[in-house]
Amino acid sequence: MLPYPLLTVSIVLMWLLLNRVTPGHILLGTLVGIFASWSLAALRPEKPRFAKxxxxxxxxxxxxxxxxxxxxxxxxxxxxxxxxxxxxxxxxxxxxxxxxxxxxxxxxxxxxxxxxxxxxxxxxxxxxxxxxxxxxxxxxxxxxxxxxxxxxxxxxxx
Known part of the structure; x- marks a missing residue:
């Protein structure tokens, strides 16, 4: 359901910091976070491999x-x-x-x-x-x- 949970939580928190904390903003921020996480998963970014x-x-x-x-x-x-x-x-x-x-x-x-x-x-x-x-x-x-x-x-x- 959430391929990037930290991204989703970060977006919700940022949304709430930029807006008032109301049930509507919590719902809207959560939806934006979920869709952003799904969008990033669809891009399938390669994982960095650190040699040094x-x-x-x-x-x-x-x-x-x-x-x-x-x-x-x-x-x-x-x-x-x-x-x-x-x-x-x-x-x-x-x-x-x-x-x-x-x-x-x-x-x-x-x-x-x-x-x-x-x-x-x-x-x-x-x-x-x-x-x-x-x-x-x-x-x-x-x-x-x-x-x-x-x-x-x-x-x-x-």
Whole structure:
């Protein structure tokens, strides 16, 4: 009945935190939680398999540092009146893994970092299209991403 019970309970609790606790909201939140759980089960996401889970704090630290630096760069651009030292651009990034878990984590990292956005994954070519708000050199950005994130993610989820 409930393939993801923790998800269902979390949605109900969030629903009640955002609304008043009334019998109607309890019922509606429960229905939303159940249908969300069923929807996720229909997608059948693959389960992550950690080969080197102890590298997760290293990845977290790298991402946190890069988000901080990116926030400072975006803030600088805003304070300069929207004038960036480098023009925006698109980068096509070849990726080694076709794993949904690795691609999802990469997408979260890229999109969660201010100044960049994951736009498209091409499964035929195994490439990702990324928009970068201030792109100095596409080759350097590509190498930075592959050496800093993809290599580590391939180790973690090998």
């Amino acid at each position: 889970w102890y590298l997760l704090p290293k990845l977290f630290g790298i991402v946190l540092w890069d988000v901080l630096l990116s926030n400072l760069n975006v803030a600088g651009t805003v304070l300069r009146g929207g004038r960036s030292p480098h023009p925006p651009g698109f980068v096509t990034l070849p990726v080694e893994s076709g794993s949904g878990v690795i691609l999802s984590v990469m997408a979260m990292i890229v999109t969660g970092t201010p100044g960049s956005a994951w736009l498209e994954y091409n499964s035929n070519d195994r490439t990702v299209l990324i928009h970068v708000a201030s792109l100095e050199n596409a080759t350097d950005w590509r190498d930075h991403f592959k050496n800093r994130y993809e290599k580590l993610l391939l180790e973690i989820f090998a």
